[in-house]
Amino acid sequence: MNFQVKFDINERIYLRNPENSEVGKLMVKKSIDLIYQLGFEQFTIKKLATEINSTEATVYRYFENKHSILLYILNWYWCYMEFLVAYKLENITDKKESLRIIVHLLTHELAGSESHFDYNKKYLNQIVISESSKTYLVKDITEINKNEVFKPYKDLCTRIAKVISEYNPNYKYPRSLSTTIIETSHHQQFFSVNLPKLTDVNSIKNSEFTNQFIEDFLFKIVD
Amino acid sequence: MNFQVKFDINERIYLRNPENSEVGKLMVKKSIDLIYQLGFEQFTIKKLATEINSTEATVYRYFENKHSILLYILNWYWCYMEFLVAYKLENITDKKESLRIIVHLLTHELAGSESHFDYNKKYLNQIVISESSKTYLVKDITEINKNEVFKPYKDLCTRIAKVISEYNPNYKYPRSLSTTIIETSHHQQFFSVNLPKLTDVNSIKNSEFTNQFIEDFLFKIVD
DNA sequence: TTATTTAAGATAGTAATACTATTATATAAT
DNA sequence: ATTATATAATAGTATTACTATCTTAAATAA
Numbered sequence: 001m002n003f004q005v006k007f008d009i010n011e012r013i014y015l016r017n018p019e020n021s022e023v024g025k026l027m028v029k030k031s032i033d034l035i036y037q038l039g040f041e042q043f044t045i046k047k048l049a050t051e052i053n054s055t056e057a058t059v060y061r062y063f064e065n066k067h068s069i070l071l072y073i074l075n076w077y078w079c080y081m082e083f084l085v086a087y088k089l090e091n092i093t094d095k096k097e098s099l100r101i102i103v104h105l106l107t108h109e110l111a112g113s114e115s116h117f118d119y120n121k122k123y124l125n126q127i128v129i130s131e132s133s134k135t136y137l138v139k140d141i142t143e144i145n146k147n148e149v150f151k152p153y154k155d156l157c158t159r160i161a162k163v164i165s166e167y168n169p170n171y172k173y174p175r176s177l178s179t180t181i182i183e184t185s186h187h188q189q190f191f192s193v194n195l196p197k198l199t200d201v202n203s204i205k206n207s208e209f210t211n212q213f214i215e216d217f218l219f220k221i222v223d
Numbered sequence: 224m225n226f227q228v229k230f231d232i233n234e235r236i237y238l239r240n241p242e243n244s245e246v247g248k249l250m251v252k253k254s255i256d257l258i259y260q261l262g263f264e265q266f267t268i269k270k271l272a273t274e275i276n277s278t279e280a281t282v283y284r285y286f287e288n289k290h291s292i293l294l295y296i297l298n299w300y301w302c303y304m305e306f307l308v309a310y311k312l313e314n315i316t317d318k319k320e321s322l323r324i325i326v327h328l329l330t331h332e333l334a335g336s337e338s339h340f341d342y343n344k345k346y347l348n349q350i351v352i353s354e355s356s357k358t359y360l361v362k363d364i365t366e367i368n369k370n371e372v373f374k375p376y377k378d379l380c381t382r383i384a385k386v387i388s389e390y391n392p393n394y395k396y397p398r399s400l401s402t403t404i405i406e407t408s409h410h411q412q413f414f415s416v417n418l419p420k421l422t423d424v425n426s427i428k429n430s431e432f433t434n435q436f437i438e439d440f441l442f443k444i445v446d
Numbered sequence: 447t448t449a450t451t452t453a454a455g456a457t458a459g460t461a462a463t464a465c466t467a468t469t470a471t472a473t474a475a476t
Numbered sequence: 477a478t479t480a481t482a483t484a485a486t487a488g489t490a491t492t493a494c495t496a497t498c499t500t501a502a503a504t505a506a
Contacts, residue, residue, distance in 0.1 A: 045464070178421075187356075199399045280455075
């Protein structure tokens with residue numbers, strides 16, 4: 001079975017919906033490729049324009065600035081992750097198993113077709129790990145937040161918090177625990193690859209290590 | 224009682240030691256003020272030069288680029304934090320109490336004189352919360368890490384991990400747990416102020432909330 | 447005291463970036 | 477056939493992250 005999912009990304013993130021044109025779609029896809037390759041700081045609108053055989057002016061007709069492009073990508077990811085959580089938890093009654101599935105989803109690469117039209121899931125995963133905090137660690141966070149651009153992240157957090165509360169209704173910090181496992185899955189994966197002394201990785205794959213670490217601590221907390 | 228502490232910051236972070244001159248010291252102090260006020264992205268060498276009544280050329284004689292200035296500030300913080308942990312844990316035999324002290328230190332503002340010569344501790348604290356991850360979430364992390372610029376962070380991690388292992392020698396992930404409580408103290412404080420829906424803050428102060436959350440979380444894991 | 451070293455200040459300049467504005471052209475809808 | 481709309485092409489601005497050079501002031505050594 002194979003299917004595609006589409007999400008309505010918050011209109012206030014873009015000036016013109018990139019989903020509605022070929023250049024627009026190419027723009028987002030190539031942004032993912034470039035941010036993965038160069039890192040967000042070295043990624044520029046000029047480089048993106050060159051990559052899509054177009055001009056800076058065209059890019060600026062879709063996005064106000066490069067921060068908006070990152071936000072767009074992350075919004076897509078948060079929506080996709082929430083969809084995946086909902087999908088994979090369907091018909092699972094065992095709440096322990098539900099939590100295990102969530103941790104697995106958060107710590108492993110997104111599955112998905114690697115077609116030419118699709119976003120590169122491996123790249124997207126790396127962007128989430130290395131760049132996602134740059135969407136909110138900005139001085140004008142309050143202004144940006146007014147546009148509800150973090151709603152998909154909050155929704156994902158809410159959904160996970162709900163499962164935590166169903167598993168243990170007495171646990172006092174379901175939302176904070178939810179964001180902690182999300183953020184921890186990012187920084188432990190980053191550290192285990194780049195600054196391994198900050199972790200306890202051994203020979204196993206970093207995603208597997210992070211999965212084990214988070215599963216271990218999650219159940220110690222909620223049990 | 225009042226005393227000052229000095230740390231030998233890794234020589235590879237600066238070109239000329241800012242501690243050895245008045246402009247140098249002023250440069251670091253004003254960088255803290257400006258990064259706090261503007262955020263790291265809006266902070267520029269030009270603005271810093273103007274602030275210290277000097278020129279960009281002078282700043283560049285001390286630091287290669289603005290990333291190095293952030294690294295210098297964070298290195299100072301990590302050294303200071305490790306010193307504080309060592310100092311506050313002196314003569315404490317109860318390991319549970321030791322862990323409580325560590326969590327308190329990580330989640331509360333640094334104490335310290337607010338003299339004109341000292342770094343502004345309130346600002347420094349905010350920089351640690353909002354900007355510290357930008358020291359390592361960069362594409363050239365591998366290159367940068369070769370200069371041992373993250374040694375103070377690793378040392379802090381090692382020291383906390385040691386206390387965790389002394390408390391519970393069977394716990395398998397002391398280093399990862401150590402970095403997790405450090406990083407969690409940052410993002411939960413940030414979220415509780417700026418994106419409170421991602422947390423469970425109520426009316427209490429965000430540092431107090433974060434302290435309670437992490438203490439609860441830590442002891443459920445290591446007990 | 448004089449000579450030498452050293453750091454800071456003043457000034458200028460470059461390449462890259464994040465935009466904005468304008469016009470011409472191609473395409474699609476009416 | 478006309479109109480609306482999007483894109484491409486081009487140009488331009490302000491800011492930034494640097495680099496280079498030259499002068500001046502101060503500290504140090506002979």
